[in-house]
Amino acid sequence: MTDCVFCKIVAGQIPATKVTEDDACVAFMDIGQVNPGHVLVAAKLHAKDVYALDEAQAASIARTVVRVARAIRAAFAPQGLSVYQANGEAAGQTVLHYHVHLVPRYANDGMAFTWPVQNPPRAALEAHAARIRAAL
Numbered sequence: 639m640t641d642c643v644f645c646k647i648v649a650g651q652i653p654a655t656k657v658t659e660d661d662a663c664v665a666f667m668d669i670g671q672v673n674p675g676h677v678l679v680a681a682k683l684h685a686k687d688v689y690a691l692d693e694a695q696a697a698s699i700a701r702t703v704v705r706v707a708r709a710i711r712a713a714f715a716p717q718g719l720s721v722y723q724a725n726g727e728a729a730g731q732t733v734l735h736y737h738v739h740l741v742p743r744y745a746n747d748g749m750a751f752t753w754p755v756q757n758p759p760r761a762a763l764e765a766h767a768a769r770i771r772a773a774l
């Protein structure tokens with residue numbers, strides 16, 4: 639999947655601010671931060687959606703989502719955390735490579751997103767990631 643931006647991140651062909659990784663998945667800061675501390679967890683092998691995951695990918699992603707969620711809680715003390723996946727082209731998904739969003743919530747804003755997302759400089763993403771890594 640040479641056109642896939644997340645496959646390029648996994649291959650180190652474009653930069654990403656990584657939080658943690660294992661054999662099957664990688665967690666990194668979304669460049670478009672819905673809220674500060676927004677992390678994506680993606681399968682390393684290209685799987686276009688939840689149905690395409692194999693057992694090892696599924697287990698790795700689930701474990702990493704839980705670990706990173708706890709670390710975000712420890713690092714940022716948000717009021718809540720939204721964990722969700724995008725749902726394909728019809729839902730406006732821009733990267734068709736399976737990934738889970740972890741978005742800390744800092745206000746009683748329900749499921750609504752605050753638009754536009756922030757595109758912080760790389761140093762700010764690195765600072766967020768460092769706090770989460772320390773909590774891991």
Ligand code: 5GP
Pocket residue numbers: 643652653654655666667668669670671723724730731732733734
């Ligand atoms: P979705 O497909 O889940 O709606 O959106 C894809 C997500 O990937 C977006 O939140 C977008 O900000 C993020 N994204 C797209 N390209 C890159 C990239 O090159 N690096 C990082 N870290 N995130 C990206």
Ligand code: ZN
Pocket residue numbers: 639642643644645646683684685734735
């Ligand atoms: Zn891919």
